[in-house]
Amino acid sequence: MELTANTGTSDTRSWVSLTFDHEISTAEVEDMKRSLGARTALQVPPAVGAGYARARQIGFNKFCCPEVGALMSVLAAAVPTGGRILELGTGVGVGLAWIVHGLRSRTDVEVASIEIDPQKSGLAASARWPDWVTLVVGDAKELVPSLGEFDLIFLDVPRGLKASLFEGVITALRPRGQLLIDDMNPYWGKGKTRLPLDGRDPERLLEDSRVACALLQYASGMILASRLPD
Template structure:
């Protein structure tokens, strides 16, 4: 079983319901394939490891890119950690906002070529830190941008705030895609 199928199976068997949809994963794989040699990819919200599995699939046989994935919940992170990930994958149990703040202290120009923001920390809270962590010409991918009928009203409002911040940000060029759960892709100027 490949990494992506194994990750979906882990998510299902552990009862983790919030993994990225296959269309989103396919887009992540495509974006990862374009990351420059020596580049850095960041995922905020490891979950069961579905997103990071798609990123690794996109890299194929490449080992010249570092993939860091941050998960706040230790129990959820333990589910993803059961996989034998390639050596260039770094799974961390950490608070995304603390991680981003520390990263920004060590890199004035941004540290990441591709960021998939899929957790409240760095997406709903601290989006400014996530944007600052992008290198110039770096790409930020954010999913769940199309409101679903079963979303609570306060969640719809928060997600719309994220969407507006991305599409209106003066340092980003953004496009809204009706893909998967709704995506916003943003490139830092």
């Protein structure tokens, strides 16, 4: 079992959140919370745990963190009837497993996920996905304009590429559709070193009049945007 503990402090109290990538009993979770003084414990869904196992097979560590995956799950759960969801950058299917988790037993939806690397896409395809999931191998930049409109888009390609996809994803969002962009925290995973924002360029999207945006400054950092009706 893998256990991740994130610690942080605020002015008034400290917090610890726990993440488990295998199912363990409620009693065990409560024991750990007590012994570590943790206030929250997020149990990663089994399909996400299976995604971690696929990632280990090829030493891939660029999958979304549980806080981001859980948010995608929540946003996926809210897509309207007949909703369409697009993920850019499948990796080995960890983020996709979170999306599918949010949709539970729904069958009225379509989810497409694009990955440029056939090895990763192939590994993702080795998992069992509902019929309404389509894995596409190709370059997101070339494919996005031909895929139609979406209610929810998860933009999770490497940072240098994100800005080049902004136009395409905003155009592909249905009115009131939502966009989540991962890795918008320039400090994430880099200790205290200040990095230039380079390709992350969040300000460009934050100032775009076609969307309402919020910069979510936790975990790997995200931008959440809603497409405003014309």
